Amino acid sequence: MPSTLAADKAVRPTTVPAPAARGGHRHASLTVRGKDRPGIVAAVGAVLGEHGANIVSLDQYSDNPQGGAFFQRTVFGLDHLGAALPAIEEGLRQRLAGDFELEFTLRDLSVPKRVAVFASKSDHCLLDLLWRHRRGQLPVSVAMVISNHPDTAEEVRSFGIPFFHVPSAGADKSAAEAAQLRLLRGNVDFIVLARYMQILSADFIERVGVPIINIHHSFLPAFIGAGPYAKAKERGVKLVGATAHYVTENLDEGPIIEQDVVRVSHADTAAELQRRGADVERAVLTRAVQWHAEDRVIRHGNHTIVFA
Template sequence: MNNPVLPSWVLTLVCADRVGIVAGVSQFLADRGGFITDSQQYADREAGRFFMRVAFEATDERMTATEQLQAEFNAIGARFAMDWLITSAREKPRMLLAVSKGSHCLADLLHRWQTGTLAVDIMGVVSNHPDMRRITEWHGIPYHELPPNGDKGAQEAALLDIFDRTRSDYLVLARYMQVLSETLVGQLEGRCINIHHSFLPGFKGARPYHRAHERGVKLIGATAHFVTADLDEGPIIEQAVERVDHRATAEDMIRIGRDIEAQVLARAVGWIADRRVLLNGGKTVVFR
């Protein structure tokens, strides 16, 4: 006889650091038959902030509905003035992807999603070019081409409309080569993720790999971060580097850089999907 799959949840919280938080959360779960499968916490002593992620599952009928858990946890949240969230472990974040002409990050995310290794729901792909339509629709995902046509405001309004209509939780810029306006960034605060090469700020603009090659750069990297009004300077989620030497051509560096970008973005999106990333002012706490 097969045992039924037990319902499970993830609790994340941020609050002022003080004694009793872990005990309060643990007692709340124990009183309802909650079995903790993973628990991580971090106290930022400089900022006086406490961060916690708890994955737990039910052991009996006392824990069945997410809404009931949320209602009952309100008292704990109020006692410690927490910014908290309880979600079903089966609930997948809804993500809208944005891309221009580069396929490496988009193709990697679509492959991981299709093979079930990226626990998100991809609601669509938006682009300012037609190039990625074929690969997107091959995966059965809607493609929305939004050429700027000299009207950036209208383009961004259309993007935001798609984001809202699909009830997306996050916008992922998978090499979307458009600078978002401060207005749009403000509307998507904490919900927009970007990837870029880590030559910034040293090699901005066009052909950064060629200019890095001319300078003999020895490390190639990529950074995934939340988007803010400060271009390419939002809270960092993940980074990686790979060493190169004098034998690497500019084309070698481009190839290596694209691979790193795809891997770093996929890790960042995966951690967000698993509720492992919490904002901490201008930086993040990532429970791995």
């Protein structure tokens, strides 16, 4: 399979540096989920307080206070956080997992999540993500861009990002997906499909083992296939928009992270509808990526709780 894999092996991913902190003061995120019951918030606060941590934000949600599902996101600051995290984690395990049977995730926010971006010929979402990343607006490390077309290679490399061309043609995608898995395994924490116009197999989704975020126009399930904006123009739609969601084996049916729309009129051409739709796609995908990178999204069944 022809590719540009070898040419980019020496290129290192770029990372947005964490803001300088006085005295080693850094922040961590703590997400909690499980069955709601009295005392959870107090228990979290007690553990963090025992270690001298300062809670800077706390959001919580319960879908039913009488034994329903409980979700919480806490951000706290602490000097010498890296050294203190193991002890904090053990304290949380004893109190939350032991006493309350809750699941939790604890992460140092100064260590950005590593992301791989998949793209095809359409570049508006891809280049917007790279531009925002370069300006420090996205707290991620862009490990690589993988595309089934070579069209955006030079633009991606101008950002200092490794670009890999992995062709994916025909019904059998196994060779392409095997090449992608070799690049991804152990190198990324999540994947973003920035208008990647290929369907990922259930086998790939399972084997890659990290969350995958997709973006698409909001017309689905209507106007399936090529030329959705032309079809929308013919139907006289009054809104165009975009949906960002996690990828599952059920096409475009994964848990939704973010959506938005803009109003259009009969005077807009199909090209204008597409341009305005692209603007919404960029904004929606950026918010979804940022919220995921900041641990603001908790998956629950086939929907999400988003502490935006």
